[in-house]
Amino acid sequence: MGKIKICSRCIYDSNITNINFDEYGVCNYCNQVEKLTMDYGTGNHKGKQEFEKIIELIKKKGKNKKYDCVVGVSGGTDSSFLLLKAIEWGLRPLAVHYDNTWNSSIATENVRKVTSKLNIDLETYVVNNKEVDDIFRSFFLAGVPEFDASTDLALAQVIRMYAAKYKIKYIIEGHSFATEGISPQGNNYFDGKYISDIHKKFGKLKMKTYPLMTLFQFLKWSIIYRQQFIRPLWYIDYSKSDAREKLVNETGWKYYGGHHLENRSSAFVHKIYHPQKFNLDNRNWSLAAEVRSNLLPKKEALKIYNTPLEDDPELVEYVKKRLNVSNQEYEKVMSAPVRNFRDFKTYKKQFERLKPLFNLLAKANLVPMSFYLKYCFPLPKEKK
Amino acid sequence: MIVIVNYGMGNLGSVANMLKKIGANYIISSDIDTIRNAEKLILPGVGAFDTAISRIDKMGLREIFLDLAFVKKIPILGICLGMQLLMDSSEEGVLPGLGLIKGKAIKFNFDSKDKLKIPHMGWNDVILNNSSIITNGYQNDIRFYFVHSYFVKVEYDINSILKCNYGIDFDAAVQNNNIYGAQFHPEKSHRFGIQFFKNFVEL
Amino acid sequence: MLRTRIIPCLQLIDDSLVKTIKFKKPSYIGDPINTVRIFNELEVDELCFLDIRASLQNRSPNYKILSEIANECFMPLSYGGAIKDEFTAKKILSIGYEKIILNTAAIETPSLITKIAKYSGNQSVVVSIDVKKSIFGSYSIFSKGGSKKIKINPVDWAKQVEEAGAGELLITSMNNEGTWSGFDIEMIKIITDSVSIPVIANGGAGSITDIGRAVLEGGASAVALGSMLVYQQKGMGVLVNFPDAKKLKRVLE
Numbered sequence: 001m002g003k004i005k006i007c008s009r010c011i012y013d014s015n016i017t018n019i020n021f022d023e024y025g026v027c028n029y030c031n032q033v034e035k036l037t038m039d040y041g042t043g044n045h046k047g048k049q050e051f052e053k054i055i056e057l058i059k060k061k062g063k064n065k066k067y068d069c070v071v072g073v074s075g076g077t078d079s080s081f082l083l084l085k086a087i088e089w090g091l092r093p094l095a096v097h098y099d100n101t102w103n104s105s106i107a108t109e110n111v112r113k114v115t116s117k118l119n120i121d122l123e124t125y126v127v128n129n130k131e132v133d134d135i136f137r138s139f140f141l142a143g144v145p146e147f148d149a150s151t152d153l154a155l156a157q158v159i160r161m162y163a164a165k166y167k168i169k170y171i172i173e174g175h176s177f178a179t180e181g182i183s184p185q186g187n188n189y190f191d192g193k194y195i196s197d198i199h200k201k202f203g204k205l206k207m208k209t210y211p212l213m214t215l216f217q218f219l220k221w222s223i224i225y226r227q228q229f230i231r232p233l234w235y236i237d238y239s240k241s242d243a244r245e246k247l248v249n250e251t252g253w254k255y256y257g258g259h260h261l262e263n264r265s266s267a268f269v270h271k272i273y274h275p276q277k278f279n280l281d282n283r284n285w286s287l288a289a290e291v292r293s294n295l296l297p298k299k300e301a302l303k304i305y306n307t308p309l310e311d312d313p314e315l316v317e318y319v320k321k322r323l324n325v326s327n328q329e330y331e332k333v334m335s336a337p338v339r340n341f342r343d344f345k346t347y348k349k350q351f352e353r354l355k356p357l358f359n360l361l362a363k364a365n366l367v368p369m370s371f372y373l374k375y376c377f378p379l380p381k382e383k384k
Numbered sequence: 385m386i387v388i389v390n391y392g393m394g395n396l397g398s399v400a401n402m403l404k405k406i407g408a409n410y411i412i413s414s415d416i417d418t419i420r421n422a423e424k425l426i427l428p429g430v431g432a433f434d435t436a437i438s439r440i441d442k443m444g445l446r447e448i449f450l451d452l453a454f455v456k457k458i459p460i461l462g463i464c465l466g467m468q469l470l471m472d473s474s475e476e477g478v479l480p481g482l483g484l485i486k487g488k489a490i491k492f493n494f495d496s497k498d499k500l501k502i503p504h505m506g507w508n509d510v511i512l513n514n515s516s517i518i519t520n521g522y523q524n525d526i527r528f529y530f531v532h533s534y535f536v537k538v539e540y541d542i543n544s545i546l547k548c549n550y551g552i553d554f555d556a557a558v559q560n561n562n563i564y565g566a567q568f569h570p571e572k573s574h575r576f577g578i579q580f581f582k583n584f585v586e587l
Numbered sequence: 588m589l590r591t592r593i594i595p596c597l598q599l600i601d602d603s604l605v606k607t608i609k610f611k612k613p614s615y616i617g618d619p620i621n622t623v624r625i626f627n628e629l630e631v632d633e634l635c636f637l638d639i640r641a642s643l644q645n646r647s648p649n650y651k652i653l654s655e656i657a658n659e660c661f662m663p664l665s666y667g668g669a670i671k672d673e674f675t676a677k678k679i680l681s682i683g684y685e686k687i688i689l690n691t692a693a694i695e696t697p698s699l700i701t702k703i704a705k706y707s708g709n710q711s712v713v714v715s716i717d718v719k720k721s722i723f724g725s726y727s728i729f730s731k732g733g734s735k736k737i738k739i740n741p742v743d744w745a746k747q748v749e750e751a752g753a754g755e756l757l758i759t760s761m762n763n764e765g766t767w768s769g770f771d772i773e774m775i776k777i778i779t780d781s782v783s784i785p786v787i788a789n790g791g792a793g794s795i796t797d798i799g800r801a802v803l804e805g806g807a808s809a810v811a812l813g814s815m816l817v818y819q820q821k822g823m824g825v826l827v828n829f830p831d832a833k834k835l836k837r838v839l840e
Contacts, residue, residue, distance in 0.1 A: 099825060101618040105628035112828045115819060124824025128603070129618030209615070398683050401658055431708075501785055501808070503710050507590045507632050527590070529632070529663055531685070531710055550589060572685070574630055574661040 010288035011301050018379065032373075033177050033292055036234065042178060043237035051235035055089050058170045058230070067094040067121070069170040069230070072159040073114070075107030075262045078174030078233070080114045080253055081243040085232065086172060087118050093172065096162045098155040098211075099126040100265060102322070107262035110253050117251040125158040128209040135195070135210060136265065137323045138202035143339040145278050148265045149190035150210065157213035160221045169228055175370060176233035178293045179240050179286060189341040189348075191375070192217070197345040215347050222366040229368045239295060259286050267312075268319050275309050277334050283309075351375045386410040386585070387422035391439045394428030394466065398571040406578060408585045420448050424458055424587070429465025433489065433534075434477030436469055446482065453484045457562045459587045460484070467558065467565030468536060476534050485560040487538035492551065500551045503533040510546040510556045510568075518557065518564055518583045519545060528556065528568030528576055536567060562587075591802055591839050592809035593830070595626060595816045596635045596757075596789055599668065602652040606817055607639065608765030610717070610733035616817050619652060622827050623659045629829045634660060635688070635757075635811060637715070638668025642691040643732040645669075648679065657683030667715055667757075671696075676703045680711060688757060690715040691730040694737055694744075697751050704752030713787075714748045715757040716741060718774060726774060733761055741774075742781045749782045756786045757811065763791025765814050767821040770797055772805045779806035787811050793821065795830055799838030 005014045008025035020028050041047030062068020071086060071093045073079040086093040095115050115122045135150045163171055192214045199207065221227050247253035260266040260282075274280040287305055290296035320330050341348070351358065355376040362372035386403065388396055388410055396412050403410045410426075413419060427449075429436055440446055452458050462470045471481040474489035481488075494500045509527045512519060519526075526546075535554035538544050546557035548567070558565040564584065570577035598605050598613070604622055605613035616622070619636075626634060636656065638648060647669055657664060660683070667688025670676050676687045676699075692699055693714045704712045717729045718741050728737045728744055737744075745756060758778050760771040770791045779786045785808035788801040792812050801807045819826040 097824060097826070099617060101621050103621065103625070105625040105827075108625055108827050109629070112819065112826055115826075122819040122824045122826060124819070124826060126615055126617045126825045128615060129621070130603075395683065397657075397681070398661075401683070402661055405661070501783070503708075504589070505710055505785075506592050506809075509588060509590075531663075569663075572661065572663050574627065574632075577661060 006302075007288075009298075010291045011284055011298060011305060012288050016284075029288070030292055033289075036177050040234045042234060047235035051232060054230055054235075055091070058091060061169055062092065065167060066092075067166055067168055068092045069172050070094050070096055070159055070163045070166075070168050071172045071174075072155050073097050073111055073122075074155070075103070075110035075256075076260075077240055077243055077247070077255075078176065078179075080110055080247050080251075081238075082172055082174045082232065083114050083118055083120055084247060084250060087120070091172075093120055094162065094166060094168065095120050095122045096159050097122060097124045098151065098158045099124050100132050100151045100154065100263065101127065101129040102132075102151075102264040104256065104262055104264060104267075106254050106256045110256075110262070113252045113254075114247070123162050125154075125161070125211060127154065127211070131205050131207060131210050133322050133324070134203050134205040135199055135207070137325070138199045140323055140325070140333055141202045142198045142344070143277075143333065143336050144198070144341060144344070145269075145274060145280065145338070146188060146190050146194070146341070147269050147273050149188075150195055151263070151265055153190050153192065153195060153213050154211050157211040157217065160213075160217075160225070160227060161211065163227050164221070164225055169226065170230055171227055172230050172232065173368070174233060175231050175368070176238050177289070177370070178233070178238060179289050179295075189346070191215075191347045191351075194341055194344055194346040201344075215350060218367075222361050226366060228365045230365065231368070259283075264315065264318060268315055271309055271312050272316060272319075278338055281305065281309065348375070352378055385422065386424045386426060387419055388412045388426045388428065389419060389445070390414040391436065391443060391445065393431045393436055393439065394463070395430060395569075395571070396428055398569075399426060399428050399463070402571045402577060402581055403585070406582055406585060408581070414443065416444060416448065419445065420452075422452065422458060424584070425449075425452060425460045426584075427460065427462045427466035427469065429463065429467075429469060431465060432476060433465065433468060433474040433481075434479045436465055437477065437479040437481065440469070440482075441479075449482055449484070453563055459584065460563045461584055462563075462565040463571070464532060464567060464569055467567050468534060470558075470563060470565050471536060471538075474534060484563045485538060485543055485558055485565065486540060487536055487543070487555070487558070489534040489536050491534050494551050503531055504535070504550040505531045507573075508548050508550060508568075510548045513544045513547045513555075514542060514559075516545045516557075516559050516564075517587060518559065518580065520583050521579050522576070526576060528566075528570065528573040528580075530556075530568045532567060536565070590632070592633055592787070593631075593798065593835060594633045594635050594787065594809060594811045595631055595829070596637065596811035596813050597622065597817075598813070599636055599638045599649070599652070600640050601638070601646070602649050604817075605639075606765060606814055608814075610639075610761050610764060613639070616825055617827075620655055620659060622817075623656050625827045626829065627659060627661065631662065631829055633663045633665075635665045636667070637688065638666075639732050641669030642730070643734060648675065650678065650682065653679065653684070654682050665713055667713070672699065673702050673706065677706065680707055686711050686713050686755070688713040688715045689753075690717065693748060693751075693753075694728075694730045697747065700748060700751040700753050704754065709752050709754035709784075712753050713755045713757050714753040715759065716744060716748075716778075717759050717761055718771075719761040720771065720774070726777075729761065742777055745778050745782050749784050753784060755784055755808075756782065757789055758786055759811075760790035764789075766791055767793030767814060769793055770801045770805060772800055775801060775805035775807055779808075785809060789813070795834050795838050798830070798835065802839055 007027035009030045073095045256262040287301040291301045361367045362369045468489040470484040471487045544555045548556035570580040604616040604619045607613045663685040665686035671692045775788045787809040788807035789811035
């Protein structure tokens with residue numbers, strides 16, 4: 001067995017899917033982030049200028065409309081911070097929230113505090129709880145890592161729907177490659193076909209209220225509605241801890257203790273499901289990103305990463321209850337062989353075939369660049 | 385093991401629920417031997433005084449309670465009617481109380497012009513009269529959920545831990561060494577109740 | 588001091604949480620258990636659940652969801668919806684609810700109020716009265732989820748119900764419910780003036796000021812809130828919330 005190699009810059013190691021190292025021992029993820037930083041001018045004059053142009057454009061295009069941009073909110077750090085900044089930049093945002101009914105009260109309270117303090121209107125889409133539990137259950141029984149895929153995709157669809165309703169062209173997203181990094185390829189795959197195939201194979205209830213984004217919908221929003229994605233955090237400097245402090249001081253926002261922990265479904269994924277079933281500790285995404293941005297010394301990051309995750313029996317009980325699985329069934333699934341998206345029908349082939357189209361759309365900001373980078377390139381053969 | 389006494393009166397489920405939440409080991413029982421061997425005892429109660437006392441006497445629990453209270457000296461907690469049962473007597477009935485704390489239960493009686501409704505029902509503030517382990521961990525503004533038509537006045541002020549006011553001052557929580565009483569429903573008083581039970585469980 | 592009770596009044600249709608406007612067009616709000624957890628964490632002092640279509644749809648209460656709710660709550664709970672007999676009432680009380688709420692059954696069988704009050708005390712029986720104001724300004728009461736008009740004056744009915752042993756009244760304005768336009772203060776006052784048992788004002792709250800008015804002008808002992816607690820604001824998205832304690836204190840003084 002070969003020795004595990006760690007990137008000389010961040011903390012990703014050779015276990016990460018599709019990782020490779022250059023002659024300096026720097027991994028391709030670091031290099032990718034570095035390239036994006038240069039392209040977008042993150043945190044420097046170039047980025048600031050670029051971004052100011054974008055703000056002016058948003059204001060101009062949204063002049064006679066009720067809102068000039070849409071911000072998807074979860075109660076978490078990034079989206080809450082974006083709302084704060086949007087007001088500072090002089091924009092008139094509509095906040096949109098997808099309620100998958102697994103929210104913690106901190107998340108709900110944060111959404112309330114931020115939107116009411118900043119006087120921002122909020123639209124919410126609440127999916128039927130039984131339906132969403134059936135979808136979660138399907139993913140759980142399928143044995144794939146993307147337990148929370150339905151939430152991520154639904155939020156994307158719902159944001160698009162409300163942007164279309166109010167004829168808003170600009171969708172502001174809080175993704176930051178600096179603080180989150182690009183998540184390792186091959187993990188966390190999700191698209192509409194994947195969700196409907198898993199649901200077809202393992203689900204019991206018909207999908208009536210769940211907002212599924214099909215390929216058709218995706219293309220419709222980008223090509224016909226021409227909704228554009230703006231990612232301020234790709235242009236400006238961003239520190240999560242500074243953001244949190246500002247949020248607390250200006251809106252009474254509360255921290256929920258960790259990345260992705262504001263909603264119980266993602267908390268389950270990151271605290272229990274991925275570590276225990278897939279031997280994945282996703283803390284490396286944000287830790288590696290912090291190391292890259294020099295916000296955290298590499299030694300510290302490795303130390304944190306090597307401390308085991310805290311158990312959360314209460315959360316496990318909650319999950320079993322919602323998914324309606326017995327203790328035995330739960331254990332059975334948790335120890336069953338892992339499967340991945342390649343075992344199911346997905347749009348991957350279509351995305352790859354449409355690579356030239358998506359390249360153009362990404363350059364025009366009509367689909368997120370990160371989508372293009374992650375989905376339109378074929379993945380090398382799976383490591384056995 | 386905490387034993388929640390089941391004598392057929394009282395919302396045992398809610399008390400059990402809160403104990404479960406704080407991770408305490410408990411059992412709900414009407415079995416004499418189980419009760420006799422309790423490490424801690426909770427006596428809930430909703431309903432009429434005499435009905436409760438007759439049931440307790442019928443089940444032969446009076447002697448056991450006296451033994452647990454004064455000989456074995458285990459922590460005992462009476463809730464709502466359960467607290468009133470610990471007294472010598474109640475205006476609500478004619479039968480003798482358990483006499484574990486000297487005092488009596490008296491009926492709320494207001495002039496119609498007072499506009500105070502009976503029962504005393506809702507959340508009300510309490511103030512500390514004498515400190516006790518059972519009232520540890522609270523900051524200012526302590527409140528609990530009350531619903532009762534009779535209130536308790538203990539004979540010795542030293543036994544009165546928390547006081548409340550509803551037209552008249554009365555004892556909201558009482559203590560005589562290892563014997564405790566709460567007029568309010570800690571199991572329905574969310575974080576205030578949780579703290580209260582935590583203190584009892586840690587005794 | 589005894590606090591004025593501010594009670595989230597949550598509408599259930601079977602096991603889904605919904606919200607109606609003027610008793611019509613129920614919108615989906617979410618999962619009752621998760622909503623209860625949020626109210627738990629917000630330290631709400633009391634919760635009320637009404638299965639608003641149970642009588643109309645001839646269903647019995649969903650004991651499963653009601654038990655689950657009770658297991659999550661550490662504050663007083665009340666439930667109403669298709670409680671037609673003593674047996675059902677006793678069962679609800681035994682699974683952890685402090686009060687049962689009668690509406691249609693009280694109108695059809697007033698003696699039920701007395702029976703339940705005798706068994707578990709007056710304070711455990713709440714009678715819910717749904718009142719509609721006609722365009723001429725007269726008030727009438729409705730049963731079966733607001734669908735059947737009953738020929739009796741609301742004040743007379745309120746007095747009858749008090750006489751029969753009800754511990755509290757939940758008075759709901761059908762015209763104002765879900766509209767955020769404020770309570771029907773006049774209607775509340777007429778009722779509170781005619782009975783001596785506590786009255787809970789329900790239907791129409793749109794702001795903290797409305798809450799203060801219901802108590803100080805209307806004479807209500809408690810206030811029930813619906814839309815205000817499940818939407819971010821009028822016309823906007825679902826967001827479970829509860830008014831700030833300090834602000835409430837100010838309007839109630």
